[in-house]
Amino acid sequence: xxxxxxxxxxxxxxxxxxxxxxxxxxxxxxxxxxxxxxxxxxxxxxxxxxxxxxxxxxxxxxxxxxxxxxxxxxxxxxxxxxxxxxxxxxxxxxxxxxxxxxxxxxxxxxxxxxxxxxxxxxxxxxxxxxxxxxxxxxxxxxxxxxxxxxxxxxxxxxxxxxxxxxxxxxxxxxxxxxxxxxxxxxxxxxxxxxxxxxxxxxxxxxxxxxxxxxxxxxxxxxxxxxxxxxx
Amino acid sequence: xxxxxxxxxxxxxxxxxxxxxxxxxxxxxxxxxxxxxxxxxxxxxxxxxxxxxxxxxxxxxxxxxxxxxxxxxxxxxxxxxxxxxxxxxxxxxxxxxxxxxxxxxxxxxxxxxxxxxxxxxxxxxxxxxxxxxxxxxxxxxxxxxxxxxxxxxxxxxxxxxxxxxxxxxxxxxxxxxxxxxxxxxxxxxxxxxxxxxxxxxxxxxxxxxxxxxxxxxxxxxxxxxxxxxxx
DNA sequence: AAGTGGTCTAGACCACAAC
DNA sequence: TTGTGGTCTAGACCACTTG
Numbered sequence: 001x002x003x004x005x006x007x008x009x010x011x012x013x014x015x016x017x018x019x020x021x022x023x024x025x026x027x028x029x030x031x032x033x034x035x036x037x038x039x040x041x042x043x044x045x046x047x048x049x050x051x052x053x054x055x056x057x058x059x060x061x062x063x064x065x066x067x068x069x070x071x072x073x074x075x076x077x078x079x080x081x082x083x084x085x086x087x088x089x090x091x092x093x094x095x096x097x098x099x100x101x102x103x104x105x106x107x108x109x110x111x112x113x114x115x116x117x118x119x120x121x122x123x124x125x126x127x128x129x130x131x132x133x134x135x136x137x138x139x140x141x142x143x144x145x146x147x148x149x150x151x152x153x154x155x156x157x158x159x160x161x162x163x164x165x166x167x168x169x170x171x172x173x174x175x176x177x178x179x180x181x182x183x184x185x186x187x188x189x190x191x192x193x194x195x196x197x198x199x200x201x202x203x204x205x206x207x208x209x210x211x212x213x214x215x216x217x218x219x220x221x222x223x224x225x226x227x228x229x230x231x
Numbered sequence: 232x233x234x235x236x237x238x239x240x241x242x243x244x245x246x247x248x249x250x251x252x253x254x255x256x257x258x259x260x261x262x263x264x265x266x267x268x269x270x271x272x273x274x275x276x277x278x279x280x281x282x283x284x285x286x287x288x289x290x291x292x293x294x295x296x297x298x299x300x301x302x303x304x305x306x307x308x309x310x311x312x313x314x315x316x317x318x319x320x321x322x323x324x325x326x327x328x329x330x331x332x333x334x335x336x337x338x339x340x341x342x343x344x345x346x347x348x349x350x351x352x353x354x355x356x357x358x359x360x361x362x363x364x365x366x367x368x369x370x371x372x373x374x375x376x377x378x379x380x381x382x383x384x385x386x387x388x389x390x391x392x393x394x395x396x397x398x399x400x401x402x403x404x405x406x407x408x409x410x411x412x413x414x415x416x417x418x419x420x421x422x423x424x425x426x427x428x429x430x431x432x433x434x435x436x437x438x439x440x441x442x443x444x445x446x447x448x449x450x451x452x453x454x455x456x457x458x459x460x461x462x
Numbered sequence: 463a464a465g466t467g468g469t470c471t472a473g474a475c476c477a478c479a480a481c
Numbered sequence: 482t483t484g485t486g487g488t489c490t491a492g493a494c495c496a497c498t499t500g
Contacts, residue, residue, distance in 0.1 A: 255465080255466070271467090
């Protein structure tokens with residue numbers, strides 16, 4: 001592991017522990033016996049982590065109140081884990097797992113030809129027997145990637161599986177969010193009345209090359225869980 | 232302007248114009264007659280702009296399809312400008328402008344004492360006489376910051392005014408998003424029926440020091456405008 | 463073998479803030 | 482005046498990809 005990562009990690013731990021380490025570049029150069037470059041790189045990392053901020057000619061200071069909470073919503077497929085962390089013991093039901101040609105809207109978002117097949121399935125997440133979220137996902141993946149329903153239900157995230165097995169990782173995502181009255185399908189899946197408000201989130205996930213690889217549409221029960229985005 | 236910014240700007244223009252400039256570090260060092268540091272800094276900037284990606288031992292490449300669209304939603308107070316850009320000619324109505332003690336929920340988010348007053352007002356944005364968005368905002372600001380209703384309606388963003396006059400700038404924001412049925416107030420403000428779905432977004436904006444300075448709650452007509460978040 | 467980006471050293475000068 | 486972070490130079494070695 002490169003020096004600057006080690007330094008960043010050490011400082012991040014100290015910051016999260018509430019200690020405010022001496023943060024001037026010179027002091028850190030002496031403390032770690034390195035030149036300025038790795039120190040600056042480590043500090044840049046802490047800035048992008050949101051742990052410190054820097055002011056020219058003034059210094060480097062820890063951010064006031066570090067947000068400990070890591071909310072769901074931005075993290076892809078994090079809902080199950082998020083609920084589990086809070087002791088809510090969610091059930092995840094996967095069905096309709098198959099390779100298929102997606103509808104036109106999804107084909108366009110994923111830039112697929114009219115005959116290209118991708119992996120798809122639907123997932124329903126329930127807490128105490130009450131459904132809170134219903135989603136369908138389309139994943140561009142190797143043909144030999146065929147996880148079982150059990151694997152998907154236990155992992156909570158197909159993208160995670162894909163990353164573990166093939167090293168395919170995604171960097172960018174774009175979320176489109178709106179509210180609408182539930183139609184019949186959504187109402188029956190979520191056990192609400194037709195016309196009740198639901199939250200719809202459509203997400204396109206792309207690799208760092210800018211190539212879209214995953215499209216997902218989530219329908220949430222209104223007021224059940226708030227989604228959090230940070231920027 | 233520092234060298235690396237100039238280089239980044241030149242390359243960004245070329246990339247957006249569709250030209251794919253030679254991107255190896257050595258080539259750029261020769262082209263701009265600089266050392267490696269500013270070149271690397273410029274390229275790092277392009278990466279965070281989302282214009283290029285880099286692969287170790289392979290090279291630096293333009294991102295597949297550069298998203299030209301700059302969506303509203305993440306930008307604070309950008310709705311009016313966003314609609315205007317699309318030729319929709321929105322009307323912005325500001326009312327109830329005053330300094331006041333916010334309710335407990337907002338006080339907590341802004342970390343205020345029980346008697347501290349902040350600037351507040353409500354804004355309704357309409358397109359063709361039809362309301363699309365209703366919001367209330369609370370802004371921690373100097374007492375002498377008292378913009379007029381006219382200034383607020385024309386600027387589209389109180390935060391922008393604050394930035395221009397006092398140099399106060401905000402970096403972080405956190406959005407909580409959910410759907411709910413409209414209550415009586417929301418229904419009458421947005422001219423929808425009670426119980427119709429609306430989208431609620433509560434946003435806390437903080438300075439880079441981590442100090443929260445603005446709290447806003449927006450209620451949107453459902454399906455009227457989608458909100459877009461990228462990460 | 464040649465070329466790439468990632469890392470690191472050891473210097474230097476600058477604008478700016480604080481004392 | 483001193484110390485800070487921002488910028489830049491001129492070197493170096495490395496792991497890794499590609500021909």
